[in-house]
Amino acid sequence: MDETLHAEIDGYVSRRLRNPNALLPATISIQGYIQIPGIDNTYIPPELLSLSEGIFQTTLNNTPYRVAVVDKNGGRYFMLFNETRQWQREKTFLIYLTTGALVMILMSAWVGWWLAGRVVAPVAELARRVSRANPEDNAESVSQGFSNDEIGQLAQVFSAYLKRMRAFIDRERDFTADVSHELRTPLSIVQSAVELLEDEKLLHVKQQERITMIGRANREMVNLTTALLLMARENTDETIMQTCDVGEVIAAAIEMNRHLLSAKTTVNIIRLDSMHIVAERTLLSVVVANLIRNAFIHTPSGSVSISVANNGLTISDTGIGISDEEIGKIFQRHFKGAGST
Secondary structure (H helix, E strand, O other): OHHHHHHHHHHHHHHHHHOOOOOOOEOOOEEEEEEOOOOOOOOOOHHHHOOOOEEEEEEEOOEEEEEEEEEEOOEEEEEEEEOHHHHHHHHHHHHHHHHHHHHHHHHHHHHHHHHHHHHHHHHHHHHHHHHHOOOOOOOHHHHOOOOOOHHHHHHHHHHHHHHHHHHHHHHHHHHHHHHHHHHHHHHHHHHHHHHHHHOOOOOOHHHHHHHHHHHHHHHHHHHHHHHHHHHOOOOHHHOOOEEEEHHHHHHHHHHHHHHHOOOEEEEEEEEEOOOEEEEOHHHHHHHHHHHHHHHHHOOOEEEEEEEEEOOEEEEEEOOOOOOHHHHOOOOOOOOOOOOOO
């Protein structure tokens, strides 16, 4: 801007040397004045007359100006540049620059988000499929649709792992079913033999007691074998559900395990509300019998109380109990407390 002002002054001085009546610049942006001794200078703003040679910043009529003052050829030249439009241009440019920067930032953020989504989408899809994967389903469904890259290779690994799990579950289920099925025949033979021996009148009392124990243990084995077969079914929906009277199941379990009661132990039926649930009777019998058996075994003296109320079964005893250290381990596989036999 300062160079422009000096160039305007030099240009005007050159024109005035050729034509003393040359007009001073007078545009929207540039305004010139000349002060010559002995000539009326009242048209010159008083604010300029006090300026010496140089570049200055001043305000005339609330308008900011950049002023260049030069002494040449016996006169003093004033060249003013109106900074209002310049400031407006700078302000507009700053607005455009800021707006453009914000737009670029937003576009960059959107493009980054879109690209991140494209990159993460396969991983998210794989995670969704793996979280919903079921060894019973087709393992190939986990890896279908992925490209042959690192994500695709990872999907293939998950698919292969699911196949191994399915094969393991099938082997375990087949083994359980085969063993349970093979046991049913000899158990049926034993049960038939026990029933024949129980009808034998020539057996001594001790022998009859042993036969009864064999029959009782055989029936428990039959129930467990049936339960194993039920749990080994591939489709648990095929399990035969029926309405079971919980009171009848409890009575049968007490009678089956009564021989485990000590002479010093009594069984108290506190409350026995009528309660029916829809379940597989064999599995329900196994669960209830296991609870009652444990209560009988671990109560050498005292009482075992059984209550069916408020849609719940409660079995409590005055036996040896479970310590605080062992209570958190009772659901661990094959765990036995200090008082277990």
